[in-house]
Amino acid sequence: MHRSLVAVAISLALGGIAQAAPADAGTTPHPPLVRATTQLPRTVVPSHYAIEVTPHADRLAFDGKVKIDLEVLVPTDRIVLQALGMTFANSTLAAAGGTPMPARVSLDEAAQTATFAFAAPLAPGRYVLSTDYAGTINTQANGLFALDYPTAAGKKRALYTQFENSDARRFVPSWDEPNYKATFDLAVNAPAGDMVVSNMPVASTGAGPGGLRRTVFKTSPRMSTYLLFLGVGDFERATLAGDNGTEIGVIAQRGKVGQARYALDASRDVLREYNDYFGVPYPLPKLDNIAAPGRSQFFSAMENWGAIFTFEYSLLLDPATSNVSDEQRVFTTAAHEIAHQWFGNLxxxxxxxxxxxxxxxxxxxxxxxxxxxxxxxxxxxxxxxxxxxxxxxxxxxxxxxxxxxxxxxxxxxxxxxxxxxxxxxxxxxxxxxxxxxxxxxxxxxxxxxxxxxxxxxxxxxxxxxxxxxxxxxxxxxxxxxxxLQPGVPLIKASATCSNGRTTVALEQGEFTVDRPDKTPLRWRVPVAVRGGDGTVAKVLVDGKASVELPGCAPVLVNDGQKGYFRTLYAPAQFKALGDGFAGLPVVDQLGLMLDASALAAVGLQPESDMLDLTTKVPLDGSPNLWQLVAGTLGGIDDLYQGNARQPAFRAYARTRLSPKFEQLGWESRAGDSATTKQLRTSLIGILSTLGDDKVVAEARRRFAAFEADPASLPADLRRTVLGIVARNADAATWDRLHALARKETTSLLRDQYYGLLASAKDPALAQRALEMALTDEPGATNAADMIARVADEHPEMAFAFAVAHRAQVDQLVDSTSRARYYPGLAAGSVDPAMVGKIRSFAEAHIAPTSRRDTETVAAGIETRIKLRAKRFPQVDAWLQRQGR
Structure with missing residues (x-):
C-alpha cells in the first residue's frame, strides 16, 4: 500500500513459528497455525474460496454466495471465521460425497466474526462450507465501495474493493488474516455494459441472473484475503506485452485511459527490473493498474495481486495540467506497488x-x-x-x-x-x-x-x-x-591530528526531541567516515570506536548519508566542515545542514550553525540546496508567527531567496532539470507566504488570464498559481474558484478545485469550506480532505468543527482512519489548550489501544511550544547580526 506513513519479546513470541514449505500457486499446504498470531480459533483452515457476487450499485448493497473448501484439524462443533456487516441464509457444511448439514449462524459484530454451529461435533477432515449472504457497498474505501464521479454526460458510479488490512470480511465471510492463505475463484454478475476486473484474467462470460452478465475469472494463486480485488464500472483498458508473457494493463474511466499511458510504460520498465532483481519471475499472467476517482485519508494505492488499485491523482497524467512532480508520483507509486507483488503478495x-x-x-x-x-x-x-x-x-x-x-x-x-x-x-x-x-x-x-x-x-x-x-x-x-527498539542513534564525533594523521573518536548516544535526560539506548551503528583526501573508513560503533585517516583536513561522518543516525560534531570539527562546505558533495552538504537544524532545535547545537550554513549556498548552488534553504527559512517564519519581529524576518528571507527566483524566472526554460522546475515552484510558493506582494500580484494576474484561456497557464505553474490565489482569496475570488469547481466535469481537476477552496487564510472562507464539506457537493471522498486542508491554516477551527459534527464526519472518513484523522487535524496547532481537547476527545471516542496518534500529536504540540520559546531568542539574535 502506498501512502499522502515492539520489543524483543514480540520477536520471541513469534520467533518459533513453523514455516510452510514453498508451494506452487495451485497447492494448499497448511499454514503454520500452531504458534502464529491469530484472532480466530485454531481448529479450521481454508484452502479455496469459490465466490459469486451480485452488486446492486444503485442501492449500495450486494448479494453473495461462497463455497469454502476447508479442513477441520481437531474435533469441533463450530466454525468461526471473520465477517462484518453481513446477513446469512442457506448455510450448510458437507464432507466430500456427504449430505449437507445445516449450520446455525450467529454474529459478533464487536469481534467481527460469524460462527457456524452444528448439531454434532465435526470429525477432523475436509469439508465444504456453503452460504448465501448479503452485505453493504460503502462510500469510503472499506470492503466493496462506490465512487461517484462527474463526466460530460452526467454523474457515474464505479465499484472497487479495498481489503487491507482487515476489510475482506466486509466482502466475503473468510479467514481474513494474512497467515490464512488460499486460492480464489470469483464470479461477478454485473450490467453488460460494465467492465469487470479482478486479480486474474477472465475465464468466461455468459448470461447471469436478471439480465446481468456473469463474468468468471481464472483461479488465483494461493494468497491472503486482503489481496483479493474486484472493480466494476464504465472502464477502458490499454495493454502492452511485458517480459515472460505477462500482459501489462491500465484501466481507467472511459475516455481517460490515454492519460494512463505513462503509468503503463512505467509498469513495464519496473516489472522488467524486478524480474531481474528478485530472481523469481512475476508469476501471474497479467498485471493491471486500475485508476479510480476520489481519494482516501488512508492510502493512495493498493497492491492487490495482479490488479493494483490507484487513485487517479497517482496514476493519470494530463499534459495540460500535470507537471514533473506528478510524473514522479506516478512512477514511484507504480514502483512501490509492483515491489509488493513479491514482498507482500508472493x-x-x-x-x-x-x-x-x-x-x-x-x-x-x-x-x-x-x-x-x-x-x-x-x-x-x-x-x-x-x-x-x-x-x-x-x-x-x-x-x-x-x-x-x-x-x-x-x-x-x-x-x-x-x-x-x-x-x-x-x-x-x-x-x-x-x-x-x-x-x-x-x-x-x-x-x-x-x-x-x-x-x-x-x-x-x-x-x-x-x-x-x-x-x-x-x-x-x-x-x-x-x-526491535525505537529511536535515533546520535554519533558524537571529535578529531585530533598528530604526525599527519587524524584520529576520529566516535561515541554513540541517542537523539531525542522530548526526553533530554533519557538514558540512551544502545545500537551497533555502521558508520562511514571520510577524510579530506577522500579516504573512507568504515567502523561498527558499539558504544565507542575510533578510526584513523591520513592528513589533517576536516573529516565527515556518515559519508554518503546512508547511516540512520544524527551526527553531533565537536565545535571545532563543525567549524572546519563549515569552512570547507563548498567542497563537500551535495548529499553531504544536505546531511550536515539537516543534522545541524535538528540538533539546534533541541539545544544540542547553536541555531547560528545551521543559519550560517544557509548563507554559504551560492547563487549557482544545487537546486537541492536551495530547496533546503527555502524550506528552512519558511520553517523559521512559522517560529515568528504572532511576533512583532516577523516582518523583519520576512524581509530578510525575501532578500535571501528573491535573487535565486529572479535567476530562474516564472517560465520553464529548455534544459531545466526536474529539480530546477521543482525549485521554481517552491520559491514562488514560499515567497508568496513570506509576503512578497509582487509574486502574489503576478499569480493573480496569471489566474485572471487562466479564467479567460486555461491554456495560458503552463502545467508546471498551474497548481502553484491556483494555490497562491486560493490561499490569499477574498470572497469574490473564492466564489470564482467555486464556480470553476462546480462546472468541472473531469474528476481529477474537480477534486483539485475543492481542495483549493479549503486552503484560504481568511477564517470566514475557511468556515464556508468546512460547511460545504458536509454537503453532497464535493463528493463523499473529497469532504474529509477539505476539512484536513482547512486544518493546514486553521487547525483549531477544523478540529472543533469536526468534533462538533462527528456523526457526519465519521461517514466521510475510512473507518480504519478515524483514530488518526481527528487528532491529526490539530497537529499544526501551537495552542496549549489543544492538547487537553485532543486527549479528551480520545478518551471519549478512541479505544485505549488505538491512541498512539493522539499521543503523537499531543507530544508534538507540547514540544513545539516548548522548543519555540527556547529557539526564538537565538534565531532573533542571529537575525539582528544580519542587520535586520
Missing amino acids: VTMAWWDDLWLNEGFATWMEGRTTRKLHPEWDQDHVDAAYTSRGPMVRDAYATTHPVVQHVETVEQASQAFDGITYGKGSAVINMLEDYVGADAWRAGVRSYIAKRAYGNALTDDLWAEVDRAAPGRQFTQVAHDFT
Missing part, C-alpha cells in the same frame, strides 16, 4: 507485527528503482539524505515505536501504516544494504523470496538469509538493534 508477513516487511521494503525498492531508471530526477544523488532523515522526525519522540511492532487489534493494524513502518523501514534497509554490500543483500533477498514463495514469513527469516550471504558481519545483531 511472500507475506505472518502477522501485522511484521508489516514493515511489506511496506518498508516496497518503499526502499521504490527509491532504489526510481534512482536507477530515472537518474535525471536526482542528479546530485541526494535521496539518501532524505531517506535517512525523514523518519527521524517522528522517531525522536517518546511516542515512536519499533519497526517490528506488536499488533493485537484491527485498529492497531491500521495504525501500523505510518512513517516508521514505511520511512524508517526503508532507511534501515538502505543502511543495511550499504553495510553488507549490494550483491550480498540481493543474494539474501533472492533466497528469502525463493524459499518462502506462496507462504508467510517473519522478519528474522529475511535476516537469516542475508546473514548467510554476508557471514561474519554481526548482521542480525545490527538489524535487531534498528528494528
Whole structure:
C-alpha cells in the first residue's frame, strides 16, 4: 500500500513459528497455525474460496454466495471465521460425497466474526462450507465501495474493493488474516455494459441472473484475503506485452485511459527490473493498474495481486495540467506497488507485527528503482539524505515505536501504516544494504523470496538469509538493534591530528526531541567516515570506536548519508566542515545542514550553525540546496508567527531567496532539470507566504488570464498559481474558484478545485469550506480532505468543527482512519489548550489501544511550544547580526 506513513519479546513470541514449505500457486499446504498470531480459533483452515457476487450499485448493497473448501484439524462443533456487516441464509457444511448439514449462524459484530454451529461435533477432515449472504457497498474505501464521479454526460458510479488490512470480511465471510492463505475463484454478475476486473484474467462470460452478465475469472494463486480485488464500472483498458508473457494493463474511466499511458510504460520498465532483481519471475499472467476517482485519508494505492488499485491523482497524467512532480508520483507509486507483488503478495508477513516487511521494503525498492531508471530526477544523488532523515522526525519522540511492532487489534493494524513502518523501514534497509554490500543483500533477498514463495514469513527469516550471504558481519545483531527498539542513534564525533594523521573518536548516544535526560539506548551503528583526501573508513560503533585517516583536513561522518543516525560534531570539527562546505558533495552538504537544524532545535547545537550554513549556498548552488534553504527559512517564519519581529524576518528571507527566483524566472526554460522546475515552484510558493506582494500580484494576474484561456497557464505553474490565489482569496475570488469547481466535469481537476477552496487564510472562507464539506457537493471522498486542508491554516477551527459534527464526519472518513484523522487535524496547532481537547476527545471516542496518534500529536504540540520559546531568542539574535 502506498501512502499522502515492539520489543524483543514480540520477536520471541513469534520467533518459533513453523514455516510452510514453498508451494506452487495451485497447492494448499497448511499454514503454520500452531504458534502464529491469530484472532480466530485454531481448529479450521481454508484452502479455496469459490465466490459469486451480485452488486446492486444503485442501492449500495450486494448479494453473495461462497463455497469454502476447508479442513477441520481437531474435533469441533463450530466454525468461526471473520465477517462484518453481513446477513446469512442457506448455510450448510458437507464432507466430500456427504449430505449437507445445516449450520446455525450467529454474529459478533464487536469481534467481527460469524460462527457456524452444528448439531454434532465435526470429525477432523475436509469439508465444504456453503452460504448465501448479503452485505453493504460503502462510500469510503472499506470492503466493496462506490465512487461517484462527474463526466460530460452526467454523474457515474464505479465499484472497487479495498481489503487491507482487515476489510475482506466486509466482502466475503473468510479467514481474513494474512497467515490464512488460499486460492480464489470469483464470479461477478454485473450490467453488460460494465467492465469487470479482478486479480486474474477472465475465464468466461455468459448470461447471469436478471439480465446481468456473469463474468468468471481464472483461479488465483494461493494468497491472503486482503489481496483479493474486484472493480466494476464504465472502464477502458490499454495493454502492452511485458517480459515472460505477462500482459501489462491500465484501466481507467472511459475516455481517460490515454492519460494512463505513462503509468503503463512505467509498469513495464519496473516489472522488467524486478524480474531481474528478485530472481523469481512475476508469476501471474497479467498485471493491471486500475485508476479510480476520489481519494482516501488512508492510502493512495493498493497492491492487490495482479490488479493494483490507484487513485487517479497517482496514476493519470494530463499534459495540460500535470507537471514533473506528478510524473514522479506516478512512477514511484507504480514502483512501490509492483515491489509488493513479491514482498507482500508472493511472500507475506505472518502477522501485522511484521508489516514493515511489506511496506518498508516496497518503499526502499521504490527509491532504489526510481534512482536507477530515472537518474535525471536526482542528479546530485541526494535521496539518501532524505531517506535517512525523514523518519527521524517522528522517531525522536517518546511516542515512536519499533519497526517490528506488536499488533493485537484491527485498529492497531491500521495504525501500523505510518512513517516508521514505511520511512524508517526503508532507511534501515538502505543502511543495511550499504553495510553488507549490494550483491550480498540481493543474494539474501533472492533466497528469502525463493524459499518462502506462496507462504508467510517473519522478519528474522529475511535476516537469516542475508546473514548467510554476508557471514561474519554481526548482521542480525545490527538489524535487531534498528528494528526491535525505537529511536535515533546520535554519533558524537571529535578529531585530533598528530604526525599527519587524524584520529576520529566516535561515541554513540541517542537523539531525542522530548526526553533530554533519557538514558540512551544502545545500537551497533555502521558508520562511514571520510577524510579530506577522500579516504573512507568504515567502523561498527558499539558504544565507542575510533578510526584513523591520513592528513589533517576536516573529516565527515556518515559519508554518503546512508547511516540512520544524527551526527553531533565537536565545535571545532563543525567549524572546519563549515569552512570547507563548498567542497563537500551535495548529499553531504544536505546531511550536515539537516543534522545541524535538528540538533539546534533541541539545544544540542547553536541555531547560528545551521543559519550560517544557509548563507554559504551560492547563487549557482544545487537546486537541492536551495530547496533546503527555502524550506528552512519558511520553517523559521512559522517560529515568528504572532511576533512583532516577523516582518523583519520576512524581509530578510525575501532578500535571501528573491535573487535565486529572479535567476530562474516564472517560465520553464529548455534544459531545466526536474529539480530546477521543482525549485521554481517552491520559491514562488514560499515567497508568496513570506509576503512578497509582487509574486502574489503576478499569480493573480496569471489566474485572471487562466479564467479567460486555461491554456495560458503552463502545467508546471498551474497548481502553484491556483494555490497562491486560493490561499490569499477574498470572497469574490473564492466564489470564482467555486464556480470553476462546480462546472468541472473531469474528476481529477474537480477534486483539485475543492481542495483549493479549503486552503484560504481568511477564517470566514475557511468556515464556508468546512460547511460545504458536509454537503453532497464535493463528493463523499473529497469532504474529509477539505476539512484536513482547512486544518493546514486553521487547525483549531477544523478540529472543533469536526468534533462538533462527528456523526457526519465519521461517514466521510475510512473507518480504519478515524483514530488518526481527528487528532491529526490539530497537529499544526501551537495552542496549549489543544492538547487537553485532543486527549479528551480520545478518551471519549478512541479505544485505549488505538491512541498512539493522539499521543503523537499531543507530544508534538507540547514540544513545539516548548522548543519555540527556547529557539526564538537565538534565531532573533542571529537575525539582528544580519542587520535586520
